[in-house]
Amino acid sequence: MKALVYVRLKSEVLDPQGQAxxxxxxxLGQKKIxxxxxxxLIEMDINSHNIDEVKKTVDQVTKTLLANTxxxxxxxxxx
Amino acid sequence: MKALVYVRLKSEVLDPQGQAxxxxxxxLGQKKIxxxxxxxLIEMDINSHNIDEVKKTVDQVTKTLLANTxxxxxxxxxx
Numbered sequence: 001m002k003a004l005v006y007v008r009l010k011s012e013v014l015d016p017q018g019q020a021x022x023x024x025x026x027x028l029g030q031k032k033i034x035x036x037x038x039x040x041l042i043e044m045d046i047n048s049h050n051i052d053e054v055k056k057t058v059d060q061v062t063k064t065l066l067a068n069t070x071x072x073x074x075x076x077x078x079x
Numbered sequence: 080m081k082a083l084v085y086v087r088l089k090s091e092v093l094d095p096q097g098q099a100x101x102x103x104x105x106x107l108g109q110k111k112i113x114x115x116x117x118x119x120l121i122e123m124d125i126n127s128h129n130i131d132e133v134k135k136t137v138d139q140v141t142k143t144l145l146a147n148t149x150x151x152x153x154x155x156x157x158x
Contacts, residue, residue, distance in 0.1 A: 006120055007120075008120070008122070018121075018122075021121065021144065021145070022123075024144055025140060025144065028140075028143065028144065030136070030140060032125050032126045032127055032136065033123050033124070033125055033126075033136070033140065034123070034124050034125075034126065035122075035123060035124040036121065036122070036123045037121070037122045037123075038119060038120070038121050038122075039119070039120040039121075039122070040117060040118070040119065040120060041085055041086075041087070041117070041118040041119060041120045042097075042100065042115065042116070042117050042118075043087070043114075043115070043116045043117075043118070044101075044112050044113070044114060044115045044116075045112070045113050045114040046111050046112055046113075047111045047112075047113065048111055057109070057111065057112070061104060061107075061109060061112065064107065065100065065103055065104065065107070066100070
């Protein structure tokens with residue numbers, strides 16, 4: 001099965017990467033865009049057909065390695 | 080309106096970040112996960128209610144600034 005993990009900075013955490021993008025867009029004359037935030041998207045294949053097991057594995061892996069849950073929030077999509 | 084841009088490395092392009100994650104997972108004893116790829120997720124607000132205009136703006140912005148279309152592919156979701 002395929003899993004997609006979306007990791008975003010929590011909304012109350014400052015996002016310098018997003019601010020850099022927003023500032024670059026303003027310099028390019030794009031003034032309608034605001035509140036830019038950059039996150040991560042991690043895709044993986046999991047060698048299992050048990051959806052509960054896959055969800056559990058991906059959740060565990062995300063908590064231990066992929067997301068810093070102090071400042072980041074995540075969502076998981078299984079395909 | 081809110082736009083989400085997903086930027087991924089093309090499948091034929093080597094992804095060292097994904098490989099590093101995969102290797103770390105193997106070291107943690109997680110052997111069922113393979114083919115890890117890391118991409119970017121960019122969220123933004125656009126001050127417009129014309130969905131066609133929003134799509135066009137985000138597509139243009141992605142091509143010029145957010146994605147390197149030589150090695151990356153992208154998809155856009157408007158909410």
